[in-house]
Amino acid sequence: MQAVRxxxxxxxxxxxxxxxxxxxxxxxxPIRSGYPAGSIVVLTNQRTLLYxxxxxxxIRYPVGVGRAGMAWHGTASIDTMLIRPDWSPPxxxxxxxxxLPRVIAGGSPSNPMGEAVLxxxxxxxxxxxxxxxxxxxxxxxxxxxxxYNRDIxxxxxxxxxxxxxxxxx
Numbered sequence: 001m002q003a004v005r006x007x008x009x010x011x012x013x014x015x016x017x018x019x020x021x022x023x024x025x026x027x028x029x030p031i032r033s034g035y036p037a038g039s040i041v042v043l044t045n046q047r048t049l050l051y052x053x054x055x056x057x058x059i060r061y062p063v064g065v066g067r068a069g070m071a072w073h074g075t076a077s078i079d080t081m082l083i084r085p086d087w088s089p090p091x092x093x094x095x096x097x098x099x100l101p102r103v104i105a106g107g108s109p110s111n112p113m114g115e116a117v118l119x120x121x122x123x124x125x126x127x128x129x130x131x132x133x134x135x136x137x138x139x140x141x142x143x144x145x146x147x148y149n150r151d152i153x154x155x156x157x158x159x160x161x162x163x164x165x166x167x168x169x
Contacts, residue, residue, distance in 0.1 A: 026151060031058040039164040040127070040155075042145055044071055047137050049127070049145060051158055061155065063127075064135045064146035072123065072143050078163045080119030080126075081156065082106075087113045090124050093142060115149040116156045120165060127165070128152060 029050070035041050037054030044065045050058035065071055084106035094100060104111040114129020129149040130136065136148055145167075147155065 026154065027060050028053070028057050029060045030056055032056065035166060036164070038159070039166065040159070042165065042167040044073065044167060044169055047139075049147065049155075051155060059158075061147055061151045062137050064130065064138050064140045066141050066143040067139045070141065070143045071139070072125065073167050073169050074122065076120040076122035076125070076165045076167070078118045078127075078159055078161055078165065079121040080117065081159075081161065082117045082119070083156070084111075084115060085113055085117050087111050090142075114147075114152060116152045118152075118156065118159065118163075127155070 035052045039052050041050040049061045049063045052058045086106045087104045089100045118127040127145040129152040130146040
C-alpha cells in the first residue's frame with residue numbers, strides 16, 4: 001500500500017510538471033508605465049504578473065490571485081526567497097480548513113507553495129508556485145499570487161530581496 005502511495009505521489013508530481021510546462025505562457029509584452037525595470041506589477045483583474053525588463057517591455061506570466069474578499073492592492077517588496085519551503089497554514093486558513101496538518105514538508109505534492117516562494121513584506125502574502133496548476137488564471141487564493149512552478153522558478157532567478165511589487169486591481 002505504501003509503494004502504491006509513493007508511486008501515486010510521483011505520478012502526481014510528473015503530471016503537474018507536464019501541465020505547468022504546457023500551460024505556461026511567458027511572453028514579452030509592451031508596458032506603458034512608470035514602473036522601474038526589475039519591478040513586478042500584478043494586474044489582479046487580468047490575473048497577470050508582469051516583470052518589468054525596461055525599454056517599455058515586460059515579461060508576462062499568468063497567475064492565480066485572491067478570491068473575492070481576499071484580494072489586496074498596494075505595494076510591497078520581496079523580503080524572503082525560498083526554494084521548496086515547508087508550509088505552515090496561517091490561522092485564517094487553519095480555521096477554514098482545520099483538517100490541515102500544522103506543517104507540510106517542502107517538495108510534498110500536498111504543499112501549496114510549490115517549487116519556490118517570494119515572501120512579501122506586507123501581511124502574510126507571497127508570490128509562489130502551486131501544487132494545483134489548474135488554479136492559475138483564476139480568483140482562488142487567500143491573497144497570495146500563484147504561479148506555475150516553471151514560471152515561479154524563472155521569476156525567482158530574475159528578482160532579489162527588495163524587489164518592488166505593485167499589486168493593482
